[in-house]
Amino acid sequence: MDLETDILIIGGGSAGCMAAIVAKEQNPNVDVLIIEKGEIHRSGSIAMGMDALNIVVQPGKASSETYVESARIAAGGILDPKLSYVLAENSFSMLKRLEDWGVRFPRNDDGEYITLQVHAKGAFMVEMDAPDLKVILAQKVEEVGVRVINRVIITNLLVSKRRVTGAIGFNYRTGEFTVCSAKATILANGGCARFSLPNSGYLYGIFDYPGNAGDGYSMAFRAGAKLTGFECPQSSPLIKDFNCPLLYITLTRGAEVINAFGDKIVLEYLSTQTMLKELHEGRGPIFIKMNHLPEEKIQDIERILFTTERPTQKKFWEGRGIDFREGMIELGETEFQLCGGHGITGILVNEKAETSLKNLYAVGDVASVPMQHLSGAFVFGEIAGKNAATLVRKTQRQELDKSFIKAEEKRIFKMFDEKGEGTDITPTELEYKVRRMISDYVVPPKNERKLQEALWWIQRFRNDLKTIKAKDYHELSRLEEVRFILDCAELSTTASLERKESRWGWFHYRTDYPEQDDKNWLSRIILEKDGESGEIKVALQPVDNRGL
Numbered sequence: 001m002d003l004e005t006d007i008l009i010i011g012g013g014s015a016g017c018m019a020a021i022v023a024k025e026q027n028p029n030v031d032v033l034i035i036e037k038g039e040i041h042r043s044g045s046i047a048m049g050m051d052a053l054n055i056v057v058q059p060g061k062a063s064s065e066t067y068v069e070s071a072r073i074a075a076g077g078i079l080d081p082k083l084s085y086v087l088a089e090n091s092f093s094m095l096k097r098l099e100d101w102g103v104r105f106p107r108n109d110d111g112e113y114i115t116l117q118v119h120a121k122g123a124f125m126v127e128m129d130a131p132d133l134k135v136i137l138a139q140k141v142e143e144v145g146v147r148v149i150n151r152v153i154i155t156n157l158l159v160s161k162r163r164v165t166g167a168i169g170f171n172y173r174t175g176e177f178t179v180c181s182a183k184a185t186i187l188a189n190g191g192c193a194r195f196s197l198p199n200s201g202y203l204y205g206i207f208d209y210p211g212n213a214g215d216g217y218s219m220a221f222r223a224g225a226k227l228t229g230f231e232c233p234q235s236s237p238l239i240k241d242f243n244c245p246l247l248y249i250t251l252t253r254g255a256e257v258i259n260a261f262g263d264k265i266v267l268e269y270l271s272t273q274t275m276l277k278e279l280h281e282g283r284g285p286i287f288i289k290m291n292h293l294p295e296e297k298i299q300d301i302e303r304i305l306f307t308t309e310r311p312t313q314k315k316f317w318e319g320r321g322i323d324f325r326e327g328m329i330e331l332g333e334t335e336f337q338l339c340g341g342h343g344i345t346g347i348l349v350n351e352k353a354e355t356s357l358k359n360l361y362a363v364g365d366v367a368s369v370p371m372q373h374l375s376g377a378f379v380f381g382e383i384a385g386k387n388a389a390t391l392v393r394k395t396q397r398q399e400l401d402k403s404f405i406k407a408e409e410k411r412i413f414k415m416f417d418e419k420g421e422g423t424d425i426t427p428t429e430l431e432y433k434v435r436r437m438i439s440d441y442v443v444p445p446k447n448e449r450k451l452q453e454a455l456w457w458i459q460r461f462r463n464d465l466k467t468i469k470a471k472d473y474h475e476l477s478r479l480e481e482v483r484f485i486l487d488c489a490e491l492s493t494t495a496s497l498e499r500k501e502s503r504w505g506w507f508h509y510r511t512d513y514p515e516q517d518d519k520n521w522l523s524r525i526i527l528e529k530d531g532e533s534g535e536i537k538v539a540l541q542p543v544d545n546r547g548l
């Protein structure tokens with residue numbers, strides 16, 4: 001299928017939908033196309049709904065400067081504070097935009113939005129009651145006339161002289177090869193949720209949306225864009241065996257965390273590091289305790305967990321025979337992921353959501369705006385939508401690189417077994433091995449030797465990838481995802497080897513450099529493809545705190 005559009009948006013999740021709607025709003029004559037790997041009504045981290053906008057600076061109640069201070073603490077000092085400032089400044093108007101679209105933000109008896117504190121400084125989290133948020137976004141996309149193509153996995157960007165000219169991929173149901181030429185491209189395809197293995201052993205039983213396999217990081221790197229924050233993989237204590245979030249929902253409503261000895265864990269603020277430390281130092285299992293809460297609070301928590309978050313959770317607790325009024329919720333450490341929403345990993349962007357490549361924007365979890373959550377996905381989606389709509393007015397369409405397209409088509413379909421038999425090792429088994437290797441060598445505790453082992457294994461798995469065949473197009477998409485995960489593993493390992501200190505508590509704990517060293521390492525590690533060798537080039541960029 002050969003497609004042409006003005007603005008191509010890769011990924012129809014939170015950030016992609018917002019970018020598309022705003023681009024159309026800005027200029028209804030601009031053609032906007034979302035290519036989505038899943039089905040837009042339910043795809044992405046939201047899937048159903050969300051219970052809060054985690055970052056909202058309400059005029060007169062908090063300041064953007066205080067939020068930047070909080071972000072600086074959360075990011076261990078490694079951030080571009082200008083981006084966090086832009087996020088804060090645009091967060092309240094975003095809440096108002098959502099409210100106009102019918103998203104409900106409950107108010108207290110004084111008519112004020114209900115705020116909760118999860119950051120080190122300031123109560124920025126605003127409660128939202130939106131169990132059908134994703135459907136609202138998808139309907140809005142349709143209403144403004146954005147075209148959507150579902151179930152196509154984009155596998156690579158098209159580039160000419162450091163300018164992105166579109167993207168290619170294929171439909172994983174029909175196998176149809178897809179080429180799209182675009183004047184501007186917005187990457188909005190999430191982080192790398194499928195990084196290390198979850199302790200449940202289920203490949204897709206993970207915290208974040210399992211369709212995000214680091215696709216955006218990998219394709220941006222291969223196209224020549226700069227990336228950062230890969231040495232900070234990130235995990236959280238979540239419901240053990242279910243890997244569903246609940247800390248923000250329960251702890252902000254009075255729940256407590258206790259350890260195996262029944263001791264209450266004192267949390268300075270909602271720091272997951274303190275909880276992970278209990279586990280790593282052998283005082284686990286740790287639990288969320290709620291039996292001291294009044295019935296109305298428990299019902300409020302149940303409502304959010306069993307509707308907005310994941311309705312299957314109700315069944316899960318019934319199956320375990322646990323009622324929050326008596327029993328406790330065991331917390332386990334999740335798999336590690338790479339993410340610009342909960343962590344600091346991502347494509348390097350500026351305040352306009354521009355990447356280091358021409359005509360390419362990056363928004364949401366795929367972009368490095370530390371701990372930006374849903375608020376950041378929406379705010380920078382809005383910014384990218386506006387800027388792309390302006391850019392395409394003065395942009396001519398470029399010729400596509402036909403030889404690259406042909407070579408890519410050949411590379412992808414070479415892994416497809418026409419006979420439909422596949423090989424002895426399946427894509428699922430390969431992914432299991434790759435992610436077990438990541439658990440063994442890439443994530444903390446780290447040291448030089450482990451990280452070098454990882455590099456050896458990554459090359460070996462890349463060779464294995466050449467010998468494995470997919471028995472259908474769905475499996476073929478899985479093989480592409482393994483390629484993305486391997487790229488992410490190499491980016492993470494390379495950055496971790498470079499940062500010869502420990503930072504972010506457990507997330508970059510190097511046993512051979514156990515101390516944090518601000519004197520030498522208050523810098524961002526920037527990764528980029530070397531134009532000649534294709535290897536990863538590493539550079540340090542000191543954190544620039546001027547003006548903030």
Ligand SMILES: Cc1cc2nc3c(=O)[nH]c(=O)nc-3n(C[C@H](O)[C@H](O)[C@H](O)COP(=O)(O)OP(=O)(O)OC[C@H]3O[C@@H](n4cnc5c(N)ncnc54)[C@H](O)[C@@H]3O)c2cc1C
Nearest residue numbers: 011013014015037043044045054154189341364365373374
């Ligand atoms: C369980 C959970 C609860 C959360 N709760 C909150 C909360 O209460 N408040 C808050 O502020 N934040 C919350 N967050 C964070 C927030 O949801 C995310 O930061 C935000 O939704 C990310 O948006 P995104 O558009 O970057 O990614 P996503 O919404 O995940 O969208 C990425 C999209 O890209 C598509 N895609 C991926 N690869 C490709 C490809 N190769 N080709 C085509 N399409 C592709 C995917 O299918 C997906 O639809 C939560 C996150 C999770 C996981």
